[in-house]
Amino acid sequence: MTTTALIVAAGKGERAGGGVPKQYRLLGGKPVLRWAVEALIGHPAVQSARVVIGKGYEELAFTALAGLNVGDLIEGGADRADSVRSGLREIGGDAVLVHDAARPFCPAGVVDRLLATLEFYEGAAPVLPVGDTLACIGDTIGEPVDRSGLARVQTPQAFRVDALKAAYERWSGLPPTDETTVVRAAGMKVAAVEGDPALEKLTLAADFDRAEQWLAGRLVPRTGFGFDVHAFSGEGPLMLGGVEVPHSRGLAGHSDADVVLHAITDALLGAAGLGDIGEHFPPSDQRWEGAASSLFLAHAVVLLRSRGAIVDHVDCTVIAEAPKVAPCREAMRARIAEIAGLSIDQVSIKATTTEGLGFTGRREGIAAQAVASIRMGLSSEG
Ligand code: CTP
Ligand code: MG
Numbered sequence: 001m002t003t004t005a006l007i008v009a010a011g012k013g014e015r016a017g018g019g020v021p022k023q024y025r026l027l028g029g030k031p032v033l034r035w036a037v038e039a040l041i042g043h044p045a046v047q048s049a050r051v052v053i054g055k056g057y058e059e060l061a062f063t064a065l066a067g068l069n070v071g072d073l074i075e076g077g078a079d080r081a082d083s084v085r086s087g088l089r090e091i092g093g094d095a096v097l098v099h100d101a102a103r104p105f106c107p108a109g110v111v112d113r114l115l116a117t118l119e120f121y122e123g124a125a126p127v128l129p130v131g132d133t134l135a136c137i138g139d140t141i142g143e144p145v146d147r148s149g150l151a152r153v154q155t156p157q158a159f160r161v162d163a164l165k166a167a168y169e170r171w172s173g174l175p176p177t178d179e180t181t182v183v184r185a186a187g188m189k190v191a192a193v194e195g196d197p198a199l200e201k202l203t204l205a206a207d208f209d210r211a212e213q214w215l216a217g218r219l220v221p222r223t224g225f226g227f228d229v230h231a232f233s234g235e236g237p238l239m240l241g242g243v244e245v246p247h248s249r250g251l252a253g254h255s256d257a258d259v260v261l262h263a264i265t266d267a268l269l270g271a272a273g274l275g276d277i278g279e280h281f282p283p284s285d286q287r288w289e290g291a292a293s294s295l296f297l298a299h300a301v302v303l304l305r306s307r308g309a310i311v312d313h314v315d316c317t318v319i320a321e322a323p324k325v326a327p328c329r330e331a332m333r334a335r336i337a338e339i340a341g342l343s344i345d346q347v348s349i350k351a352t353t354t355e356g357l358g359f360t361g362r363r364e365g366i367a368a369q370a371v372a373s374i375r376m377g378l379s380s381e382g
Pocket of ligand 1: 008009010011012013014015016021023052076077078079080081083084099100101102103201202203
């Protein structure tokens with residue numbers, strides 16, 4: 001069975017407010033839309049994904065989806081059902097998972113249940129029981145509504161592609177808010193599978209706070225270590241921690257040879273399991289000749305944040321007989337904080353000599369060691 005994920009992201013997110021449509025806002029440093037798409041693309045039973053976006057939002061969508069294999073973006077319509085129709089015109093295959101971009105977290109188990117059930121029904125949707133008392137409402141609370149046998153219906157919803165297309169062709173009512181409504185109206189059966197609280201839709205502004213908290217609770221602390229050495233060569237000044245430090249000798253290196261920034265960059269990459277600085281900025285690449293190492297650090301931070309990581313702290317020890325680090329320590333902390341988008345109290349700089357021993361003791365070069373503490377989830381399912 002070939003399965004396509006169709007993610008509808010053409011809404012304006014008016015109820016959520018916040019400047020841009022909610023699907024482009026960041027959650028844990030990553031656009032909501034990207035979370036939603038990655039969760040489905042990452043499922044082994046999903047072969048392809050397509051995304052429906054609103055006219056004029058191409059740029060935001062490109063940025064949010066950079067590097068993901070979603071084919072050409074599809075232009076949506078005035079209401080959700082129009083957007084789904086636009087998407088359906090572009091897809092084939094056996095099965096489709098229609099999903100709201102506004103539901104960033106989709107556990108793989110939900111997709112497993114949907115696709116297993118689709119063997120026996122034209123469609124399947126995740127549902128959750130209603131926990132609250134239900135009542136008709138006017139100025140005051142009116143008649144209670146019996147909630148037994150009622151459920152809240154979520155997305156993604158799975159359908160056989162032909163069945164969903166045929167059902168939409170026959171639909172003549174007001175715009176439906178999901179596909180189960182349309183498929184049922186066409187006389188076909190839609191199975192209910194167990195939904196998941198993680199699939200809750202972002203609808204109101206307060207939902208973002210809730211989602212951030214939920215996400216933060218799923219991040220695990222991780223640590224990375226970095227080490228770098230550069231030899232003295234030529235005249236100073238030398239760059240340490242992004243600051244020009246007055247000294248009679250400078251350091252040799254392909255870039256500006258800032259051992260402190262290199263060690264911190266490596267520590268951050270290490271914490272996120274993203275390789276090392278040489279992999280991202282190979283010395284063989286002309287582009288980095290004489291480059292300011294602030295570029296490397298800033299890039300590492302962007303990479304981490306794009307993976308939803310939060311940087312908590314970086315700590316670096318400079319190992320050198322000279323120059324003295326103390327007079328520049330605060331300037332270095334401030335500059336590193338600025339480059340990495342941290343506050344100064346999240347950056348620590350220390351220094352030591354090696355009591356005249358070894359290459360640092362012989363004043364042949366400077367070494368730096370750094371530790372980075374971050375929090376990161378492994379995927380949308382943590
Ligand atoms: N959607 C869509 N095309 C539309 C309207 C909605 O693709 N014309 C998508 C939204 O982007 C969202 C999903 O349908 O992923 C669920 O809709 P909803 O939560 O109502 O989102 P919005 O319509 O964007 O929000 P609002 O109704 O508050 O404006
Ligand atoms: Mg809407």
